[in-house]
Amino acid sequence: GAVVSQHPSWVICKSGTSVKIECRSLDFQATTMFWYRQFPKQSLMLMATSNEGSKATYEQGVEKDKFLINHASLTLSTLTVTSAHPEDSSFYICSADTGTSGGHNEQFFGPGTRLTVL
């Protein structure tokens, strides 16, 4: 149980185009989903926290107009990179909150999406 999928796994696009990444919780409902960005050989940096039916909460320094997040249902959140540029090339990982486990909520991570902007 607690499987999170992401689609697509890899995407290559031209500079100036927009790219949508989907994050789905396959066998549970996730009230909260998180979007992370990971540069090569670096750690995960939280971009935003997404709650179903409400606006996402963005971390400092993350442009909300650049990275559009929609948490339309309890099993789906999408990240759209608008007008992508080469510096947006990165590994994007989502996670989903499974709810209380031992008094604490646990996140399960998707497999990640590799975005390359030419």
Next chain:
Amino acid sequence: AQSVTQLDSQVPVFEEAPVELRCNYSSSVSVYLFWYVQYPNQGLQLLLKYLSGSTLVKGINGFEAEFNKSQTSFHLRKPSVHISDTAEYFCAVSERIEAGSYQLTFGKGTKLSVIP
């Protein structure tokens, strides 16, 4: 704010040797600690977690970690590593951001390289 320090960015170790990956944290509230493993071009997989109770936590793949509150550490250990353990390992601390919701802060990661 919470922070996580992984002192070693790279750890090379021979196959079947023991290994310890170090993690120190800072937190002013109740602590929930995690170790994740990441294989190339993949997401994160949970190795183990400390929420409460016994300070020695056993995880998957033969890994274990010990929560030491006085030293604010949560070091990861394995008595005998295998080639397949070669991966990036991340320590993380969890912080409650609102009722029923928590946020993870990750360390910078430690690259474990197992040498045949």
